Amino acid sequence: MTQTFAYARPVVPVVEHDRRKGLVAFGIISLVGALPAAGGTAVLTLLIAELLFWNAPVGALTFAVTSWAAFAGMTTLLIWGGIGSIRCRRWCRPVTLAVAWPCAVAGGLVLAGWLIALADFPTLVGRTRWSRSMVIEAVVLTGILVIGLGIAVAYAWFYSLATVRRTLEAYDPGPSWADRCPAPVAVLGACLIVGGLLTIALAVGVGRVPVFGTYVGELDGMGIAMLMGIALVAAGVGCFLRARLAWWAALVLVTGGFTSAIVTVAVRAPIEFYRQGGISGSGLTALASSPVMSGPTPVIFMCVTMGIAVGVLVETRRYFRDRGAVARR
Numbered sequence: 413m414t415q416t417f418a419y420a421r422p423v424v425p426v427v428e429h430d431r432r433k434g435l436v437a438f439g440i441i442s443l444v445g446a447l448p449a450a451g452g453t454a455v456l457t458l459l460i461a462e463l464l465f466w467n468a469p470v471g472a473l474t475f476a477v478t479s480w481a482a483f484a485g486m487t488t489l490l491i492w493g494g495i496g497s498i499r500c501r502r503w504c505r506p507v508t509l510a511v512a513w514p515c516a517v518a519g520g521l522v523l524a525g526w527l528i529a530l531a532d533f534p535t536l537v538g539r540t541r542w543s544r545s546m547v548i549e550a551v552v553l554t555g556i557l558v559i560g561l562g563i564a565v566a567y568a569w570f571y572s573l574a575t576v577r578r579t580l581e582a583y584d585p586g587p588s589w590a591d592r593c594p595a596p597v598a599v600l601g602a603c604l605i606v607g608g609l610l611t612i613a614l615a616v617g618v619g620r621v622p623v624f625g626t627y628v629g630e631l632d633g634m635g636i637a638m639l640m641g642i643a644l645v646a647a648g649v650g651c652f653l654r655a656r657l658a659w660w661a662a663l664v665l666v667t668g669g670f671t672s673a674i675v676t677v678a679v680r681a682p683i684e685f686y687r688q689g690g691i692s693g694s695g696l697t698a699l700a701s702s703p704v705m706s707g708p709t710p711v712i713f714m715c716v717t718m719g720i721a722v723g724v725l726v727e728t729r730r731y732f733r734d735r736g737a738v739a740r741r
Contacts, residue, residue: 442494500583503590510602512567608644622676670718
């Protein structure tokens with residue numbers, strides 16, 4: 413007769429509103445989503461090798477490297493977070509939210525901007541009126557944006573649930589490195605680091621930056637953008653460590669950077685912003701012919717984005733007041 417001791421049986425945590433099935437489902441979706449991201453990484457790797465072989469311009473190479481980093485980072489996060497979600501590891505929640513919320517907000521802004529600019533779509537593609545193929549293209553692009561936004565919102569909503577947090581704590585009760593960083597702080601830190609890396613890419617690829625009503629180019633502009641990017645990355649890392657100085661640095665950098673860009677675009681007009689960004693020829697002509705893209709809309713969107721960024725900073729301020737307090741997640 414075989415006797416089974418109680419301590420030898422697998423312990424299944426008892427938690428109200430167990431969300432383990434949902435965690436497994438979202439984890440599988442993440443792993444499936446990693447496949448196209450990995451494919452994009454492989455394609456961009458080949459493209460970078462080709463650009464290096466043919467001594468391509470620095471701008472094209474910078475864009476390719478930046479895109480590769482984005483695809484490679486997304487692939488890593490999807491695989492890592494997917495496995496963690498399937499295994500019900502508590503760290504998967506702040507990691508997922510750090511990606512999902514910025515993607516949801518950015519996707520919402522992009523979709524809103526696209527819908528507003530849709531009236532000028534014929535002008536932007538160099539045609540005078542709508543055609544059947546253009547309608548199909550517009551519908552497909554709108555559908556892609558809506559689907560992408562829906563996926564990001566679904567991830568942000570699910571992993572923000574208190575029942576998901578309690579489920580993860582029940583299945584992974586031990587202390588985790590993620591406990592030192594509440595989910596809102598993880599979102600803030602991730603946004604700052606990504607923003608810093610994009611700013612560094614801008615410095616290398618474009619070299620001209622808006623500075624309170626003017627554009628600084630060549631080495632001076634590159635130096636300003638590089639310093640700004642490095643400072644944003646450092647502030648993001650400091651936020652993960654919940655350093656108060658990092659929060660204040662982020663506030664100064666974000667408000668100062670956005671204000672500088674808004675003032676410059678408002679004073680010099682959006683078309684000059686596109687020109688300084690490297691757009692020329694037919695592309696610049698199309699943008700100049702678009703009332704949406706050449707009017708006040710870009711400045712309005714920059715103001716809205718700044719408002720969201722400052723709102724996130726204000727919301728996370730309480731997490732930097734007392735590091736010894738229990739994190740409110």
